[in-house]
Amino acid sequence: GAGVSQSPSNKVTEKGKDVELRCDPISGHTALYWYRQSLGQGLEFLIYFQGNSAPDKSGLPSDRFSAERTGGSVSTLTIQRTQQEDSAVYLCASSPPFGRANYGYTFGSGTRLTVV
Amino acid sequence: GQSLEQPSEVTAVEGAIVQINCTYQTSGFYGLSWYQQHDGGAPTFLSYNALDGLEETGRFSSFLSRSDSYGYLLLQELQMKDSASYFCAVRAPAAGAAGNKLTFGGGTRVLVKP
Numbered sequence: 001g002a003g004v005s006q007s008p009s010n011k012v013t014e015k016g017k018d019v020e021l022r023c024d025p026i027s028g029h030t031a032l033y034w035y036r037q038s039l040g041q042g043l044e045f046l047i048y049f050q051g052n053s054a055p056d057k058s059g060l061p062s063d064r065f066s067a068e069r070t071g072g073s074v075s076t077l078t079i080q081r082t083q084q085e086d087s088a089v090y091l092c093a094s095s096p097p098f099g100r101a102n103y104g105y106t107f108g109s110g111t112r113l114t115v116v
Numbered sequence: 117g118q119s120l121e122q123p124s125e126v127t128a129v130e131g132a133i134v135q136i137n138c139t140y141q142t143s144g145f146y147g148l149s150w151y152q153q154h155d156g157g158a159p160t161f162l163s164y165n166a167l168d169g170l171e172e173t174g175r176f177s178s179f180l181s182r183s184d185s186y187g188y189l190l191l192q193e194l195q196m197k198d199s200a201s202y203f204c205a206v207r208a209p210a211a212g213a214a215g216n217k218l219t220f221g222g223g224t225r226v227l228v229k230p
Binding site: 033042 | 147149157158159160161164166203205207210211214215217218219220221222223
């Protein structure tokens with residue numbers, strides 16, 4: 001697609017429920033990243049996928065968080081047993097294959113998650 | 117690990133020049149990026165410096181000194197539409213994976229007044 005697409009744009013869930021957030025990257029972008037942004041804060045790295053390589057999961061805050069990327073394209077971030085501190089905007093980004101001259105990430109508009 | 121420091125807020129008037137400094141401590145370093153984010157919007161890529169020196173893109177310029185672990189973003193001829201948050205980000209090797217990832221600073225909120 002023309003840009004990075006994320007769904008849903010907003011999600012309100014009850015504490016303890018599981019949620020799935022979806023990211024559809026730009027076609028041809030082999031790298032895909034998930035970040036989390038709390039209100040007025042910077043972006044916190046969560047996980048990174050590059051092609052068929054093992055993902056960098058070093059930013060996942062707990063084992064309640066997991067992500068997968070199927071077929072090297074669409075990615076799903078799953079949060080199990082949500083807690084109020086999980087409330088944030090979850091941003092997905094993609095970038096061209098490693099080594100290309102363009103080093104900029106293209107971000108989606110994010111999913112605003114509210115846990116009540 | 118990585119840590120980045122940048123001022124939390126800057127206020128200036130239209131037409132002025134603003135410099136946003138960023139200092140970083142990092143294990144592994146490929147380059148320094150800058151992103152702009154308007155309230156409620158997605159971050160958008162502004163610039164990237166891999167080598168020392170100044171990169172100019174229109175009204176915005178970015179500088180890097182690798183020996184000082186320091187960079188800055190220069191916003192010239194400020195316009196109202198430049199009111200946004202600006203983030204510096206270090207590009208460094210990913211952990212246990214091919215490629216690289218960005219670690220972001222906390223952001224500098226720029227407020228442009230008439």
